[in-house]
Every structure is written in structure tokens, then in C-alpha cells.
Amino acid sequence: MSLSAAPFDKRVVLRDSLAVAIPVGTYGAAFGAAAIGSGFTVLQTCLLSLLLFSGASQFAVVGVMGAGGSPLSAIATGSLLGLRNGLYGLRMAPVLSLHGIKKIIGAQLTIDESTGVALNQESRGLNASRYGFWATGIGVYFFWNLFTLIGALGAQSIGDPSAWGLDAAVPAAFLGLVWPRLIDTKSKLVGFTAAILALLLIPIAPAGVPIISTALLAIVFGWRK
């Protein structure tokens, strides 16, 4: 971090941050609609975006509950997907050096996007990295919550999305979340075997188990390089 005192152009970093925050935030509408379709109320849907604030975990909670799973399997699946935010925190801690209330707010804003933009700004210096983190985190938080409400109210007004046959939107959302992560042979292998394992377990295991059990594949494939 020898460049920490270097000045940076706030407008450039802000533009990078908003270029991520606005499109990502609009996906909140898809989440809002999916949650209502899975039986959540508008209040519960908005609380998931305000309090949980991690897209994949939120979709997992409504996906597992919508498929008839128990709260325990929803909590376990959502939390396992949230585990990576903890590792992002580990990575961001020396960059942000937060204490007290800022640590609480900063932790809540630690997601894929805020961490990603912050790390991309590192070549511009420590201050640019911090600025990118906060601008992206706050931007995604604002737009994600706004669009969650819009999506939830919209879905509520048309009734149950599955009655319209719109329910492919939920698995499509998961596909869109996993797609950019399938970058090499191992990740594709994990994705493929997880899909097969889940398919085999659907008829024989309680709802939620076919999802959470695939975490074992991540451990098996990740154990060795």
C-alpha cells in the first residue's frame, strides 16, 4: 500500500462504482418478485434485502422455503452462501481499518460488488480503494432495497407468478449468479456434479437437503489443488 497518499479522481471511482451499483441494484426487483412468489410478505421481502443484504443468500432463502424446505435448511443454505462475505471482510479489513459503528456498517456493506470494485481500485491507491468500497456498497444498498420494494409490490399486484407460468425466473436467476463463476474445468465440474447430485436427491431427501448437501462436493473438490 505504498501508494496510499496518492490523490485520485473521485469522479472516475464514483463512475466505476455506480456502473456496478445501478444494474446490480435493479436485480432487486427480480428478488422482490421471487420472494413474493415463494410466499413471503412484502415486509419479510424488504427485511431480507435490508438485513441480509447478500443477493445469492436471499435468493437461496426464498428458493428453499418456496420449495417447501424447513427454516433450518434455508438458514444453512443462505449462511453457507454468505460465508464468502466473511472472507471478503478478512481481505478488506486492512484496507478499511474500521472501528465501532463504521465497522458495523462496513461489515453489512461487504458483498461481492463492494469488495470487487474496491480491489479493482487498488492500483489507484488506498483512498481510491476505500472510496470505491463505500460508494459501491452504499449505491448497491440503496438501489437493491428500492428495487426489492418495487419488485415485491409489482409481483403482489399480479398475484402468484407461478399461476402465470413465470416461475422459470427463479432458476434463471440462480443460473445467472453461477454462470460467471464457471471459469475453469474444476468449477464447471463442481457445478455439473452438484446439479446431478441435487437432481438425484430430490425424490429421496427432504426439501432443502438436495441443495445444502452439495456443499460437500465443494469441500471434496477444493481439498486438493
Add this chain to the structure above:
Amino acid sequence: MMSALWIATLVTSLVCFILKYIGYSLPDSLLNKPRVQRINSLIPIALLSALVTVQSFGAENSVVIDHRLAGVAVAAVALRFGANFPTMMLLAAVVSAVIYRL
């Protein structure tokens, strides 16, 4: 009385916040373990892929092929050709709705 949906909403939120918070409170030597990093990067891939399958084929405790699969297949093609997230989801929803109505 707390419903199952309330429990899932509030407890997952609490656990995920704690996970985020402890990231800022742990020694960073943990992150330097390559095995932890590898497993951590594979967990979302496994869970999200399983969610795609369960949401595409699952109906209670049985595997069914219906309009959802058509929607997801279209989503995959859209992603393959570089469509953005909202476009891909819109296409999936529209195609599945059309097949559902046929």
C-alpha cells in the same frame, strides 16, 4: 407465534451479518490458507448449481419436466451469448409463461 418464513428471514439475516462482521475481527492469516480459499470459492458454485436444478425440476418430492425447463434453457442460451442479467431473466420468464399457456 413466529412462522417458518419469519424464522428463515430473521435468523439467516443475523447469521449472515455475524459472518460479515467476524471477517473484520479475525487474524488475516486465516485467509492465507489456500485450501480455505479454494473451498470458499467452490461453495457458491455447488449451492447455486443445486438451486438451479431444484428450482427447474423439483415439485414437492418429485422430478418433473415442465415449462420451467424451457425458460431455464433459454436463459442458458442468452447467457452464452452474453445477455445481461435482466434481459436473461425476462426471456426466461416470458418463454416459460408462453409454454405454460400452450
